[in-house]
Amino acid sequence: MKIYKINDNKFKSIYISYNFTMPVESNDIFSNNSVLGALMAKSSMKFPNQKEIERYLNGLYGASYDVNVEKFGDLYNLEFRAEVINKKFLPEKEDVLEDMLSFISSMIYEPADWTIENISREKEFILERINERKDEKLKYGVQKMEELLCGGEPFGNFLFGNVEDVLKIDKNILIDSYKKLIYAPVTIIVSGNLDGYDNIDELFNKYFKNKIKSNDICALDYNTRKNNDIKFEEVKEEQDTTQSILSLGFKVIDSSMEDFYALNLYNAILGTTPSSKLFQNVREKESLAYTVRSRYYRFKSMLVIYAGINKENYTKAVDLIKEQIESMKKGEITTEEFTSAKDSLMADLNEWKDSKVAMAKMVFSNIIAYNDSNITIDQMRENINKVTLEDVIRVANKVNLEKIFYLGGSTNE
Amino acid sequence: MNKISVEVSEELDESTFSTKLDNGLEIYICKKKNFTKKIGMFGTKYGSVVNDFIDITTGKRIKVPDGIAHFLEHKLFEKEGANALDLFSKIGVSSNAYTSFDQTVYYFETSEKFAESIAMLVKLIKEPYFTDENVEKEQGIIGQEISMYDDDPSFMVYFNTLKAMYQKNPVRIDIAGTIESISHITKDLLYTCYNTFYSPQNMFFVVVGDVDIDETIKLIKENMSKYEKDRKGENKKIEKFYQIEPEEIAQKQITQKMDVYLPQLCIGYKLNLCDGYEIAKNEIIVSILSDMYFSKQSDFFENEYNLGRVNDSIYMQYEGSETFSHVLISTTTTDVDLVEQDILTYINKIKSEEIDEELFNVIKRKKIGESILASDNLNICYRRLIDSIIDNTNVYTDIEVLKNLKANDLKEFLNKLSEKNRVTSKIIAK
Numbered sequence: 027m028k029i030y031k032i033n034d035n036k037f038k039s040i041y042i043s044y045n046f047t048m049p050v051e052s053n054d055i056f057s058n059n060s061v062l063g064a065l066m067a068k069s070s071m072k073f074p075n076q077k078e079i080e081r082y083l084n085g086l087y088g089a090s091y092d093v094n095v096e097k098f099g100d101l102y103n104l105e106f107r108a109e110v111i112n113k114k115f116l117p118e119k120e121d122v123l124e125d126m127l128s129f130i131s132s133m134i135y136e137p138a139d140w141t142i143e144n145i146s147r148e149k150e151f152i153l154e155r156i157n158e159r160k161d162e163k164l165k166y167g168v169q170k171m172e173e174l175l176c177g178g179e180p181f182g183n184f185l186f187g188n189v190e191d192v193l194k195i196d197k198n199i200l201i202d203s204y205k206k207l208i209y210a211p212v213t214i215i216v217s218g219n220l221d222g223y224d225n226i227d228e229l230f231n232k233y234f235k236n237k238i239k240s241n242d243i244c245a246l247d248y249n250t251r252k253n254n255d256i257k258f259e260e261v262k263e264e265q266d267t268t269q270s271i272l273s274l275g276f277k278v279i280d281s282s283m284e285d286f287y288a289l290n291l292y293n294a295i296l297g298t299t300p301s302s303k304l305f306q307n308v309r310e311k312e313s314l315a316y317t318v319r320s321r322y323y324r325f326k327s328m329l330v331i332y333a334g335i336n337k338e339n340y341t342k343a344v345d346l347i348k349e350q351i352e353s354m355k356k357g358e359i360t361t362e363e364f365t366s367a368k369d370s371l372m373a374d375l376n377e378w379k380d381s382k383v384a385m386a387k388m389v390f391s392n393i394i395a396y397n398d399s400n401i402t403i404d405q406m407r408e409n410i411n412k413v414t415l416e417d418v419i420r421v422a423n424k425v426n427l428e429k430i431f432y433l434g435g436s437t438n439e
Numbered sequence: 440m441n442k443i444s445v446e447v448s449e450e451l452d453e454s455t456f457s458t459k460l461d462n463g464l465e466i467y468i469c470k471k472k473n474f475t476k477k478i479g480m481f482g483t484k485y486g487s488v489v490n491d492f493i494d495i496t497t498g499k500r501i502k503v504p505d506g507i508a509h510f511l512e513h514k515l516f517e518k519e520g521a522n523a524l525d526l527f528s529k530i531g532v533s534s535n536a537y538t539s540f541d542q543t544v545y546y547f548e549t550s551e552k553f554a555e556s557i558a559m560l561v562k563l564i565k566e567p568y569f570t571d572e573n574v575e576k577e578q579g580i581i582g583q584e585i586s587m588y589d590d591d592p593s594f595m596v597y598f599n600t601l602k603a604m605y606q607k608n609p610v611r612i613d614i615a616g617t618i619e620s621i622s623h624i625t626k627d628l629l630y631t632c633y634n635t636f637y638s639p640q641n642m643f644f645v646v647v648g649d650v651d652i653d654e655t656i657k658l659i660k661e662n663m664s665k666y667e668k669d670r671k672g673e674n675k676k677i678e679k680f681y682q683i684e685p686e687e688i689a690q691k692q693i694t695q696k697m698d699v700y701l702p703q704l705c706i707g708y709k710l711n712l713c714d715g716y717e718i719a720k721n722e723i724i725v726s727i728l729s730d731m732y733f734s735k736q737s738d739f740f741e742n743e744y745n746l747g748r749v750n751d752s753i754y755m756q757y758e759g760s761e762t763f764s765h766v767l768i769s770t771t772t773t774d775v776d777l778v779e780q781d782i783l784t785y786i787n788k789i790k791s792e793e794i795d796e797e798l799f800n801v802i803k804r805k806k807i808g809e810s811i812l813a814s815d816n817l818n819i820c821y822r823r824l825i826d827s828i829i830d831n832t833n834v835y836t837d838i839e840v841l842k843n844l845k846a847n848d849l850k851e852f853l854n855k856l857s858e859k860n861r862v863t864s865k866i867i868a869k
Binding site for chain 1: 450471474524528529530549576579583586587589701730736737738744747750801806807808809815817869
C-alpha cells in the first residue's frame, strides 16, 4: 500500500484525499455514483445520519469530511476527503488524526443499510443538483459546451448524471455500484504538516491495508476519443435573461501530453489573464463583455472560451473571438504577451505551494497523466519556462473551432 | 523610525506587526513564515454608504451620486487608458480591487515581484487620472456589471433583504449604484471624493506573507514619500453625514420572480447600532448560533432536509458597521413559504429555551479549530486584519472573544431578534 506524502511544516493541518478511480463502462455511473456518494457522505453503520457525523467531527476540533465526485478526462473519480489539525497546534496536544482515519475507514467500508427513505431522499438531492444547474448561467454555458464537444464520450456527461438514470436507481443498483467502487484502484494522498507523525504509514496500514483491493490506476485511459473529425455546429437556447452567455468549443488535434506545457501557455496568452488577447480585445478595447475567458482541458485536448455578452453583440463577439484564434495561428503574439503569460503561469504554479489541496491535486493529476508522482512544482515551472514562441504557434495550429453555444434572448437573426 | 507594535496569537502561532507613518498611514503586516505568496492591500475607509460629506478642499458640504465609491475604484485602477489588472499582469502579478459598504481596497498577490508590486500599487492610487472621456466610457462598463448582478438570484435575495430593512441608509442601494445614478458622475466629483477620502490618514496598507518587517515598512514609506508634496487638505478631519435611519423597517416582505429552478429565502432582523468591539462579538455569537441551531448537526436542519425542503444548508450571519447592524438567515429551498414559517416558529422556540451548555462548548471547540485551520489560508488572514481595522479592534479580538464567550451572551443576543424588526425576501420561479 502506497501513500503519497507531501509534507510542509508551514501548515497547521493535514489534508487527506482517498480516491477511487474508474473507467466509465456505462454512462449511468454518473447518476448512480452521485447518489451513492451522497449516501456515503451522510451515513454509515456507525453514524446513521448527517447529524451524528457532524457532531462527531465538531468534537474533533471542527475536522472536515466530505465526498467529492470529479471527472479526470474520461475517468470517473470518487474522492473521500478530510482535514484535521496537527496535534502540535491543539490546546491539549490531542491527536485527532487516528480518530479521523478510523472514521474514514468506517464511512467507506462499513456503509449503512440504506432504507428506501434514505435512498429516495438522496435521489431527490441529486435531482436538484441536476435541475438547478441553469441557475448559474456562465457555468452552465461551459458545461453545455463540454457536452456538445464530447458527445458520446464519458466526459460529455454532466457530473451528477441525468434525470432518467437517477429515477431508475434502486437499492440493488446502489449495492452493485458500491461493489464496483471498492474494487476500483485506490490512490491515497496526504498533504500538509506531518511533523510528529513518523508512524503515518502504520496508521494507514492499520485502518486500510486489508480493505484495499487494487491500487493501479495507470492502466486507465483518460481520453477515449477515437476520431478527430470536426463537425461544426451552432446551438442556441433561448432564455429571458438580462445578460446572454456565449461559449465556443475547440478541439486540439493530434496533441499529446508533451504539448501540455505549450498548450497551457497558449491558453494563458489567449484568455486567462488581464493581459490576454481575449481580455484586451473583447473586454477592454470593444467593451463587448465583462467576463471573457478561455479554459484548456489537459485530459481531453480541448479548449472552451466563454463570455457574458449583450444579445445585440452576438455576431460581433463571435467574430472578434475567432480573430484572436486566427492571429495566434499566424504567430501574431508580442514579446510582452508571451512573457507576461509565462510569468503569470509560473507565479500561479508557485502559489500552489501555499495550498494543501492544490498540491494533492497536482500529484494526483501527474500520476494519471504521466504515471509519475515525483514531478515537482519547480520542474513544472522549468517546463513552462522552456516553451518557445515556435512551440506556441505550433500548438495554436492544432486548435480547431467545432461548436458555438448561445444562451439568452433572441439574437434577431 | 516609527514605533512598531506587535500582537501575537499563541493559538494561531502567528504575529501581526503594525505602525503609523508620519503622514498618518497605518501599516499592518501579518508574518506568515515559509509561505510563498505575498499579498499587499492598499485600502481606504470609504465605501458605498458615504454620499454626503464635507469636501476637504473647499470646506463645503456636498452630496454625491450613489455608486461613486465603486466608480472611483474602477477609475483609479486604470492608468492613462491601461487597466491596472493588465499592468500587474504584465509583470506576472495578479491584482484586483473591491468596494463594499465601508471600504475600498486595492490588492496584489505575488511570489516574486513584491517590491515592484508595492511601487506599482502606491503609484496607481497616488496618481489619479480622470478625464471626461474615460468617465463616459466607464459608465458603459459599469452598466454591464450592474446588469450581470441583476441575473444573480443570490445577489438579488440579499439586496432585497437590505431594501426591506432600511428606509434611508444607502446600504439599500446596490454598491455599484444604478444606471441612472452613475450617469451623474463627473470627473470633478471623482476628484472631490478622491481628495477627501484617499488621504493617508484615512487609509491603511496591509501585507500578509513571509516578508521582512522593517524592509516592508521602509518600502511603503519610500514609495509614499514621492507624493508628500501634493498634500491637499491632508490631516484635516473628515466629516460625513448620514441620514437618520428610523428604528422601523421599510417593508415587511419583498418577493421577486426570476428565471430560477430553486427559490431562495432570506430573513433579516434589523438591530440597533453598536461599536466595533460589539460588531466583532456579534459576528462570533451569530456564527455559533448558526452552527448550534441551523447547521447539519441540528435537529432543525435534519427535519427540513428529511422533508425535502432544504438541500444544502441554512446560514445565519451577522453584518455590522458604523451605520447598520443586522442578522440574516438564508437558504435555497423548494418551498419558501413553508420554510419561512418553520424558521420563524423555531426562532421563537429557541428564544424561550435555555441554551444547551454542552452543545455550546462543543461548537466553541469547533470554532477554535476553525480559526486554526483558517490560518493556513492567507486570504482569510487578510480578511481578519481588514475587519479589525474597519471595526477599530485588535487583530486577534475574535480569538479572545471566542475564548471568553458564555452561553448567556447567546441568550441575550437572541432576545434582540424581534418580530417587529423582521423582514423576508424571496426569489421565486417565474
